[in-house]
Amino acid sequence: MAKHADLSIDFLGFKCENPFFLSSSPVGSSYEMCAKFLDAGGGGVFYKTLTTTIPEECSPRFDAPRKEATPFISFKNMEQTSDKPYQDNLDMMKKLKEDYPNKLIIGSIMGMDEDNWEQMARDYTALGLDMLELNFSCPQMTYEGMGSDVGASVELIDKYVKAARRGSHLPLIAKMTPNIEKMEIPARAAIKAGAQAISTINTIKAITGMDFDNFTCLPVVNGKSSISGISGKATKPIALRFITNMAQDPELQDIPLSGIGGIETWEDAAEFLMVGASNVQFTTSVMQYGYRIVEDMISGLSIYLAEKGFDKLEDFVGIALKNIIPADDIVRDFKIQPKIDYDKCVGCGRCYISCMDGAHQAIEWDEEERKPTILEDKCVGCQLCLLVCPVYDCITPGKILFKEEDQFGKGSNTEWKEDAVNKHDVIVGKYDRP
């Protein structure tokens, strides 16, 4: 057996077995479903959000757009809160906590008004749950004053967090909406009103695609459709930036974050941890592949952390934050020229096409030999060629050229040299090559 790092981590005083949780969604909408995930190794569940009245649902209610052969590039859903009776859900959550005392069991609330928020918080607290998540962010609720409209309003957040606090002594996690430019503002309001942590992102308001016969968006519900929330892999970059923004926000610095958005592998999860999330939640990947995916998350992350020498998962959380800096501060005095391994090159010419049509016309094409050659004087080191090359490790970062010191900032006439006066060490990345 390989060495595996311990993945246990604290979240608001609860010692979690690992940082992998179901997010509040259909995948955690009954006792059996949650139990199955916990039995597969999951660290905890955010139970499906309840409302005290059951919403009406539509059919169909999902879309999963493809890119080439890959389905579920993102995932659109039009579901609302739980479709089961309120009391049944309360009973199931209570039983879950009784049967899984060492797993983190969190209930998710969406109230209609202050009284309702307070009452639900009180009902949940009586179940023995560990914490409460306040859902301020579901974009497809059909009732006014509920859902993602709340997450965009500092006033509503303030009112509802306070209401929930009146009903419960448990830690409160505010689930924020990404349908907003600066999440720090409502997040600060939630913390100020009495929440202890932030979870995000909820789904992004979107249209995934159109129906070419019915002329509406997908999915088609009796010839019509609606804008609603998307999740899945395509949302991960947006989620990572929101988590990073909050983790770097001086007013939110010590606030625990729970990361959500497009997580399906241990690498996705590790990315959220690196930018400051103490744990992660996921749904879409489970809808597509089942609870078993948590096994590879646990295995993959623990092997990686052991190899990197991390004793505690806490040490890994936020480790990238110091390296994500304002664009102004990026060093711009060198360029890394790509290098082509001609033994690997299959002569497809994709690097040539992309450089000609999408970059700096710095690749020459020998039609006879079907061979690309990089023109050093024209190449700016953008590495687009490396990214489009279909052959693994055929184009890699090569020679590093530096600006001559006396020509700093002179723009296009700059001279580039391998042994310029200001030559320095350069750390080179390798993109996402496994």
Place this chain on the structure above:
Amino acid sequence: MSNSNNVGIKEGISLKPSQGYLEETVPPFTPFLAIEEASRCLLCYNPLCSEGCPADTNPGDFIRAIRFRNLKGAAEIIRSNNILGGVCARICPYEKTCEAACARSGIDKPIQIGRLQRFITDYEKTTNFQALDPPKATKEKVAMIGSGPASLSAAATLAMKGYPVTIFEEKEKAGGVLSYGIVPARLPQYVVDEEIEYVTNLGVEIKLNTRVGRDISLDEIRKQGYKAILIGAGMQISKTLDVPGKKLKGVTTAVEYLAKARSKDANFNAGKHVVVIGGGDVALDCATTARLKDAESVTVLYRRTREEAPANRQELEYTESLGINFAFTLSPAVFEGENGKLTVVRANGTRSKSAMELEADTVVFAIGQQPEDFSKVIEGIGFDKNNFITSLENGTTNIPDIFVAGDIDQDSIKTVVNSVQGGKIAAQSIEEYLTKGGK
């Protein structure tokens, strides 16, 4: 019946293939699989696959069209260049043409270009999309002899330019080699019929059961106002070897054997122990036919080695998977019989002193074909000693209004895809000839 790619032998002693005679061996792509396969394509700059097609099909363009979900555009790319796109998609020797040139081979294996082409031509059919819209046929009348791939291709090319075309076909079914000379496992009849219908939908007329030289003479054709005549009669005669005993009952030829199997499907007798002589695709088609028509043992005798055999590799492997025996570097020496019926084939090594004795009630010669003698039908035409017509440049002959294309053309490469191209080129020559006023 299974429709799987790895056709196996049913367990037990019956040793019957699990595939039916009329069942197509390679399953079709679904749209998702086609797009997945197209997304494997490297989308090369000036792709070499597009230089690899004898009929000038441009896989680089149609695969890119599939990748960018322009499926009907892909159909237009294929069909506007090759009227027999669905046929060629199934029987082309891709491994020697487009797929041999595929850059993806440098990473793993080539794109399945033929299968993608088949998907697109099927898609065109299932969506009732008409990629070609011919103009009114108002120009000079053109006649063609034989309705095989060369004539069909030439006819479609000319129809798209406004020429009324009539094809004279001696048999009861159009298509020539496509309808009579290939096993349905590789080329189902419905595909042939659909593509012939495609051609007739462009306005081309096919007169069946009309043999030029018997039912109508060349002069009569000219008198009826046809200003140019294309000979696309193919190769109707199987070559044989002078082996003692070749007159025995049970000794037959590929042309006869395949045609009988296809036309009289129900009462065709494949033979119990079949020996096929030859190493090309036609030999494999005969062997496959025998096997799928319940012959107990089938042996292919070929005078050279497996590596030297001209047959398509995939077909060779498929044939082997059916439990067909191959004996390489062997040539038939004598056929023995009882009461005039074949019973034994003796073969000798071509590169050794080996000898082989095979029980056989059927021997099929599949060592090549040649055309029928056209010297009396078209007087004055130049032809060689094997009845091939001597072509001048681009399908022209020594007679100004007579053109030639396909296998009967002395200079042609004898494959369907080359005949398609030959038909296109001859059509161009016919157009030039007619545009100049028939001089």
